[in-house]
Amino acid sequence: MAPPATQDNDGPKLISVGHDEAQQAGEAILAKHGVGRSAAALQTSHLVEGDLRGRPSHGMQRLPTLIERIESGVLDPEAELQTSWTSDAFLAIDGHDGFGTVAIEAAIELLSDRAGRTGVAMAGVRRASHIGMLAPYLERICERGMVGIVMTTSEALVHPTGGRTALLGTNPIGVGVPADPEPFVLDMSTGSISAGEVIASAQRGESLPPGRCIDAAGNPTTVPERAQDGAISPFGGGKGYGLSLAIELLVALLSRTALGVEVRGTLDGHHPVTKGDAVIVIDPAVVGAPSPASYLSAYLEELRVAPTAPGYDSVLIPGDRMRSERERRLRAGIPLPAALWQELLRLRDEKMAGAE
């Protein structure tokens, strides 16, 4: 059994920051480091989206690392994407060590246009930095009336079933399907907990939920410090492991990127990025599917009002909770650790070395 949390108040002090204020700060910081206006706006908006949707691990806390990556020369603020259609429906993107968010947004634009003619189109993306949450991309694909699948690899933090060392990324997968009034958007990691949550639990002196991590010897642990010496377990046992491995292989092969412990550059400040991304876009219109797909919406509504199991108020559709949290935070502001906000303001206001 996990001991009760005893040091809740020892977590980082949070302050509320308006999403527009965070956006302006982020853009200013990136601009000072040589990032062009549109890339700075786009990259920052994806970080702000992470905080708006309650995923701080994909939020503004990543900005100092991006700056560190620019300063150490592994992230090129002026990189120009290289996009090439290697065949009629396959797009190879080389990010040239630029922003992952810029690469994926470009992929969506090009793939959506192409899928309108070919029915399905796919991109493999290499040498582009961390792409953040998948949900915003899937929403963008669905706004164009398209179905989307996005997969990405990440540093090895997850052990294979039966193993005791981290050999797989948390390898998230996202699926977006157009529906009314909101699209269906799944955005999930194939790890059973995020590295950020393990770190946060350690900082707060809290136990981890059982079954999420193993220690260095391969035994299950709820002690975050032991988990940090061990590995994160895949979600859902052997099946989750299988899915994670499938994503690792498929993405690496089709984006010509690294595997397992060779995957680097999304968490640290100095390793060239070796992870990959894959995006598939499908146009339901070309298959003769009704659009908007009213029967999908009716089915999702049937799920929302379905009889509940003991202990549940309602059946949720993936994305529902995140959407309402986002609405709330758009009004109330995003909670950021006070120290992070101070750090961001310092980055915004500091004199740049070598600047006139």
Next chain:
Amino acid sequence: MAPPATQDNDGPKLISVGHDEAQQAGEAILAKHGVGRSAAALQTSHLVEGDLRGRPSHGMQRLPTLIERIESGVLDPEAELQTSWTSDAFLAIDGHDGFGTVAIEAAIELLSDRAGRTGVAMAGVRRASHIGMLAPYLERICERGMVGIVMTTSEALVHPTGGRTALLGTNPIGVGVPADPEPFVLDMSTGSISAGEVIASAQRGESLPPGRCIDAAGNPTTVPERAQDGAISPFGGGKGYGLSLAIELLVALLSRTALGVEVRGTLDGHHPVTKGDAVIVIDPAVVGAPSPASYLSAYLEELRVAPTAPGYDSVLIPGDRMRSERERRLRAGIPLPAALWQELLRLRDEKMAGAE
């Protein structure tokens, strides 16, 4: 806690049948019911593969149901597939109430050729009967040097997280990626247990593993009879539910087939089939990926010899166990319930109504 199994010997008596003998019997039975030679051989081989790979729920036990479907007029033994490229890379297949195995094999043939030019190609398949295990299709795709993804919907047997009624199929997904000496092949249901295993546990008087099913009131149960009045739980909690729902929506939309409780015709003898299938084929050659992908094979080998957790002899790659079981059964024969084999021999030898 589950009580120990007490009636192991009350399960059906098993006999060993040579896979070739089973193949011949299946072909003869289908031929008697108006199925052409090549379709009969293909459909039977997929059933035999189910038994060879230790998945009897996808094996010869389904043949009597297929015959029942032919006799009741919902499965057309002489159906001709309608295939049409609705766009350059999207193939719509209407099975015209014929065999699902025939439809998927045709899809693989056409998609593989097309992906060689377009990079990626996809098929949506409707009005085709149960397609059986996904692994054999993925192996076929990998033999051609291609990456494959196969998804299919099925009768609503799985409850959404928080719900207590079955509103989702067991919606399997398969992913195949070429590697040496064997391809990587994932073939998994998104339910935490198969309906066949629940039925078999009831017949043997055994308990179910915990966490796999709920009763009619929505409470977890290990009693198979109560589970039969309830629903199967998705694997991996909310994430598995999300994945299952994504497959349900994506397949239904792109094959123009039914959703939730409207999905019929894979388990019974008399409902027209309303489930759908989706197949994606990608050619790694067009993205400039090395072929054969030796670094994928090296990574899979790294996993196989990775340090193990307590209680494990080795790290397994999805498909490894099934492959060795298949080898064993190719030599030793497939275990079939004696009553099933008698039933198959009767179907093979009976005089057909209306036959001279």
